[in-house]
Amino acid sequence: MPVLDRLKNSSLSVDFVPGLPTDREGQIAAAFLEALPLPALGVEGGGQIILANGAAQDIFLKSVRSIKANGILGLFSEDSPIHDLIERARTSGSPVSGRDMTLRGPSFGDFSCDITASPSEDGGFIALVVRPKGRGRDLSERMQDMAGARSMAALGRTLAHEVKNPLAGIRGAAQLLLRDADPGELELVNLIVEETDRVRRLIDRMESFGADPPIEFAPVNVHASLERVATLAENGFAREISVKRRFDPSLPDALGDEDQLIQVFLNLAKNAAEAAQSRPEGAEIILATAYRHGVRMRTPSGEARDLPLEIAFYDNGRGVAEDVKDCLFEPFVSTKPASGGLGLPLVQKIVNAHGGVVDFESEPGRTVFRVRLPLSHQRTGLQASRNK
Incomplete structure (x- = not known):
């Protein structure tokens, strides 16, 4: 039995029809599929979804059981190009890819992606792999941001120290001016005080950001x-x-x-x-x-x-x-x-x-x-x- 078909016999969290026997090869294949970062689905001829991994659950905002219970027509809108892609893969008997496709469904908003539809060896189901596009920076890049965050923390501490003292002097001088200001000057002097307070609040926030x-x-x-x-x-x-x-x-x-x-x-x-x-x-x-x-x-x-x-x-x-x-x-x-x-x-x-x-x-x-x-x-x- 092909490895993909053995997934149906798996007892792991990639959920299938219950009650079928289990085997080691199916379990390994299911574990591999669940570890994939890309959403993956298995669709039978009648539109029944027999396979869905955790990444599919995340992107389609439905649990694995809900995805399977509603089938392909319940997951994607009727005019979705994915239906044609599945049919082309089933008819040709070979993998078919779609580029820059827009997916839409009742549980999630539109997003652009590349999709590959591949028939299983016996033609029993179509394996779909979705590659979302333009969905934020890679996690490895996020890890590289650590050094930058530490630099900004040091900058926040330095800037707070250097600015707060002269800022207090500016505010104090403005308050002294308020005592002798005539009505025409009051508005401008009050503006100095208010803006100084606003900058002080911003510096306080930067200081808390720079704190460790x-x-x-x-x-x-x-x-x-x-x-x-x-x-x-x-x-x-x-x-x-x-x-x-x-x-x-x-x-x-x-x-x-x-x-x-x-x-x-x-x-x-x-x-x-x-x-x-x-x-x-x-x-x-x-x-x-x-x-x-x-x-x-x-x-x-x-x-x-x-x-x-x-x-x-x-x-x-x-x-x-x-x-x-x-x-x-x-x-x-x-x-x-x-x-x-x-x-x-x-x-x-x-x-x-x-x-x-x-x-x-x-x-x-x-x-x-x-x-x-x-x-x-x-x-x-x-x-x-x-x-x-």
Whole structure:
């Protein structure tokens, strides 16, 4: 029996029709498929989906069981070019590729991708592999941003020290002028005071960004932290939109400082809620967790690090503007007029200090920010690297 067909007999998390026997080759193939970073589906002749991996679950915003239960017609809109691609692969009996295709479905927004449809050896099903395009920077690039974040932290501390003292002198002088100012000058002097206060608040934020607070490493139940954030969202900044949870209950503890991680999760949830509110109706955010086997990153120092825990924040807003995608984690870069542009750099700084990475993917109608963290049993190595 071909290896792909043996997947049907697997007992692993790539879920198929229950009750079939298991074999070792099928289990290995299923484990390999689940480790793929690209979404993969297996579609039978009648449109039944018999296979879906974790990456497909993430990109189509449906669980594996839901994807399979609804079939190909329930996953993609009727006018989707993927139906023609599947038919061409089935008719020709050979792999067929589609470039720059736009996928659309009831559970997710439009996004551009390349798709390969390959028939199994016996023609029993079509294997689909989706390659999303233009979905943010590579994770390895995010790891290289650590050095830049550390440089910005030092800059924040230096700038705060050098600017705050003369700023206080300017404000003090303006207050003295207020005593003798005539009515025509009061407005201008008050403007000096107000603008000085505004700059002081910005410097305070930069100082907090440049600070390097100690991390009390301990096991952290990320679901408890996310539930707290979700409750705050439902009763506050996301009161008018739908807040959904999609948690993997088997997820082990993360390693980190719970208060700091809650700050990260809260910031990302707020950003997602603000983005989703751009929709005239149907606005929603999703807080999700997953365990990613084999996710291994290399730090700028050359150290290989396992980061299997994934915490994701989805929204269905308009997406991140193209002109800021490559610099979104840099200080003072923001698409929000009232923002100082330090929220995401602070998120990245905290996550990096925890030995993790943060990245994002964005298209109109679908944006996801992912935080990837180490397991709690990696405590010793992380503490040692942080104390160097």
